[in-house]
Amino acid sequence: MPLFTIDADKCNRDNICAAECPVKIIKINSDSVPTPVTGAETVCIRCGHCVAVCPTGALSHVDLKPEDCLPVKPEWLLSPEQAEHFLRYRRSIRTYKDKPVDRQTLEKLIHIARYAPSGHNMQPVQWQVIYDKDEVRRLSGHVIDWMRHMLSAAPAMAKAMHFDLVVGAWDFGVDVVSRGAPHLILANGPAANPSSQSACTIALTYLELAVPAFGLGACWNGFFNAAAMTWKPLQADLGLAEGEKNFGAMMVGHPKFKYHRMPERNAPVIRWA
16 A cells, blocks of 8 residues: 555645655656655654645545544634733642542543654653542652652752752641642653653643643642652652653642733843854
8 A cells, every 4th residue: 555645636736745744755746646755655754744734635644534634723723912822821830629630631631732743753752640649649759758868869969959848848748749739640751762851841741731721730740750760669669661761740630729910031032143
């Protein structure tokens, strides 16, 4: 079966598919429709650009047909002002209601986040949800153990990161690691894959930006991620497979409070070359 086929009756020979192909494996033919170049099957990254960009729906990829794709709704596209408001509205939520989020909603958020870009369309992200609130706290205890170790092994760095204050708060009964969040969503990936770290970071960013639309709040759990990347007891308890590494952790729950304003940030430093 060829990598892709083109309906000659629908194709208007504009060659947009060839121009947009990231790996340039679509051959332009003056006397016929575009065709795959020799060896295209081994180079194609299955990104779907060719199918998505064709204005007439003439191109069908072996893995993706036009009818398999959601159509773009121009009326839903954000204006510049709406895009700015959407992005500035995001807040890091660290205070949560004592109320779980239903599993279907968390799964929907992950399904949205899977559309985040990844290098060479490798899509290396492997999701892990710590759903039970008590389990979130138990696993956060590993982070405290790691901090105690770092305060002994690298005290200058640990104190600069305020590990002593975090441990002290924990001993006093206050969780500054996971903030009492009901759920923790982890983005893991193959450690040997050079695109894993950036892919996990971007995917979690997609998830965080989608969260407010569901009436939820989220916050990056940098302490948990830092411990999960190096602390063997936590890695073992998470059940990470051989060669699998955690590249990000996100707290998710129902916000206890609402925000009414969008604070300013420092002016950007821009260098033009």
